Amino acid sequence: MEPYKNFKNKYINAKDIFNQKENTYGVFIYWTICPHCMAIKSFMNNYLLKDNRLQIYLLNETGEEDAILFKDIDDSNMVSKQAFMENYTKASLGASEVKDIVYYFVPALLIIKDKKLVNYIVFEDNIEKFLRSYKDE
Numbered sequence: 001m002e003p004y005k006n007f008k009n010k011y012i013n014a015k016d017i018f019n020q021k022e023n024t025y026g027v028f029i030y031w032t033i034c035p036h037c038m039a040i041k042s043f044m045n046n047y048l049l050k051d052n053r054l055q056i057y058l059l060n061e062t063g064e065e066d067a068i069l070f071k072d073i074d075d076s077n078m079v080s081k082q083a084f085m086e087n088y089t090k091a092s093l094g095a096s097e098v099k100d101i102v103y104y105f106v107p108a109l110l111i112i113k114d115k116k117l118v119n120y121i122v123f124e125d126n127i128e129k130f131l132r133s134y135k136d137e
Contacts, residue, residue, distance in 0.1 A: 002032060003041040004058050007048050012057045014066030014098050018115050025055040027110040031062040037107045040124035047131055054134050070103035089120035
């Protein structure tokens with residue numbers, strides 16, 4: 001079941017992550033079968049409906065059709081889930097092409113500014129906290 005069917009005009013494909021018209025915007029990556037993605041569904045729907053501090057585009061990667069466009073990562077040396085996540089999100093900062101973004105955990109929120117990835121937030125609690133306190137820089 002598609003959780004954002006009322007916002008079809010906000011759907012994008014991975015190849016379009018850096019091609020939006022705004023100077024600063026977010027790209028929310030989710031799966032329709034992910035319990036963490038569904039946990040933030042209500043918050044995101046409300047945010048998309050009435051809170052426009054940050055324009056958000058939606059990228060449904062449930063089928064992972066676009067996954068090949070992203071940077072691959074070796075997870076065989078994963079010390080802890082948290083450390084792994086912090087390493088790959090930091091490694092993706094500054095990316096200006098999809099092939100330089102590591103895609104691993106969802107939900108994820110990519111913050112694009114001046115056609116570059118400036119922030120990469122993973123997991124529903126972190127995304128909600130970020131969007132609640134977001135102020136355009």
